[in-house]
Amino acid sequence: MRRFTGAMTALFFALLCLLPAVALAAPVPQILGFKQKVMKETDGTPYLHCEIGLSAAPQYTVKGGGLLHPKRLLIDLTETSLGDLDSEIGLKGKKFAQQLESVEAGAHTYLTFTTVSPVEDGSYRVTIAEGKDKSQLKLKAPVILMVDIFDGPYKPVDRVNGVKDRVIILDPGHGGLDTGAIGPDGLMEKDVTLAVSLKLRDILVASGASVTMTREDDRDVFPGGAQTDGQELQARVDVGAAVPDADIFVSVHCDAFTSPKANGTGTFYYPKTWQDAALAQALQDGMVARGGRRDRGIKEARFYVVRYSDMPAALVELAFITNYIEQAMLADDEFQRNLALGIAEGMSDFFAARR
Numbered sequence: 274m275r276r277f278t279g280a281m282t283a284l285f286f287a288l289l290c291l292l293p294a295v296a297l298a299a300p301v302p303q304i305l306g307f308k309q310k311v312m313k314e315t316d317g318t319p320y321l322h323c324e325i326g327l328s329a330a331p332q333y334t335v336k337g338g339g340l341l342h343p344k345r346l347l348i349d350l351t352e353t354s355l356g357d358l359d360s361e362i363g364l365k366g367k368k369f370a371q372q373l374e375s376v377e378a379g380a381h382t383y384l385t386f387t388t389v390s391p392v393e394d395g396s397y398r399v400t401i402a403e404g405k406d407k408s409q410l411k412l413k414a415p416v417i418l419m420v421d422i423f424d425g426p427y428k429p430v431d432r433v434n435g436v437k438d439r440v441i442i443l444d445p446g447h448g449g450l451d452t453g454a455i456g457p458d459g460l461m462e463k464d465v466t467l468a469v470s471l472k473l474r475d476i477l478v479a480s481g482a483s484v485t486m487t488r489e490d491d492r493d494v495f496p497g498g499a500q501t502d503g504q505e506l507q508a509r510v511d512v513g514a515a516v517p518d519a520d521i522f523v524s525v526h527c528d529a530f531t532s533p534k535a536n537g538t539g540t541f542y543y544p545k546t547w548q549d550a551a552l553a554q555a556l557q558d559g560m561v562a563r564g565g566r567r568d569r570g571i572k573e574a575r576f577y578v579v580r581y582s583d584m585p586a587a588l589v590e591l592a593f594i595t596n597y598i599e600q601a602m603l604a605d606d607e608f609q610r611n612l613a614l615g616i617a618e619g620m621s622d623f624f625a626a627r628r
């Protein structure tokens with residue numbers, strides 16, 4: 274009897290130990306289906322959206338890029354069954370990824386996307402959504418693994434408040450035959466002013482403003498190239514004058530000086546209305562806040578485009594292209610983005626104060 278009790282006790286504890294293991298063993302996730310569609314971000318950026326339907330949530334790791342396989346995005350699903358997913362699937366859109374290969378090996382299923390652009394930070398997104406109706410493509414599965422592939426790193430465009438429905442004229446300084454000032458390492462002002470203006474345009478358009486640019490590429494604004502500076506500058510003023518209800522005119526430049534020590538951010542205006550100085554100050558504050566360079570303040574000047582534009586106008590000098598440090602900053606994508614955001618925020622403040 275005692276021996277029997279001992280055996281029963283041992284059996285009882287053995288069962289007790291086994292029970293939680295049995296109860297906790299999750300079902301093996303199985304792939305149930307695949308759908309794909311080329312979609313667009315709210316700012317219009319296209320991407321390939323892929324959905325892999327699963328019976329349960331898998332453990333997974335994502336590996337992408339690197340020197341050996343720069344155009345490979347690998348998703349390693351642990352303890353997952355491939356189901357009847359095709360081993361090779363051609364992908365839509367052509368410019369995002371070519372194909373998806375799937376293979377089950379041991380306890381793993383490997384999904385390999387062959388991308389068109391190198392895989393790097395921001396060029397893809399992998400997320401998992403649990404629950405019915407999470408699919409954006411009407412894929413029926415309790416769990417959806419979503420893989421989004423862009424044609425390069427995707428950086429969402431910044432937005433600002435208070436510029437919706439405003440009409441803004443942007444004038445990237447110089448262009449074409451006129452390089453503007455040239456930095457010690459050869460950086461040309463006309464390239465910086467265009468790069469910052471295009472980024473500024475994207476922010477403003479994403480924020481609901483209407484934007485007209487005097488130029489969107491590297492060229493003279495006066496058709497065929499002007500004979501005089503006056504002709505070229507009047508051509509820029511004319512672009513703004515032709516836009517009905519234009520609220521403001523902003524010309525983008527880099528400063529330059531004979532001494533390489535000169536540095537900082539400044540803004541010029543011509544006081545033809547009481548609003549010109551207010552606009553200049555708002556843009557100046559925005560640029561200094563985001564760009565972090567020395568505040569040279571706002572100054573009156575008889576620059577042609579700010580003087581002869583009918584609407585409130587300002588000419589911003591982002592930083593000194595003739596200064597080694599600021600030249601390097603002006604060539605930097607992130608600094609350009611910050612300055613563009615600062616100018617957009619300045620416009621937002623200007624419109625808010627005028628309301």
Ligand SMILES: [Zn+2]
Pocket residue numbers: 446447453454462526527
């Ligand atoms: Zn200039």
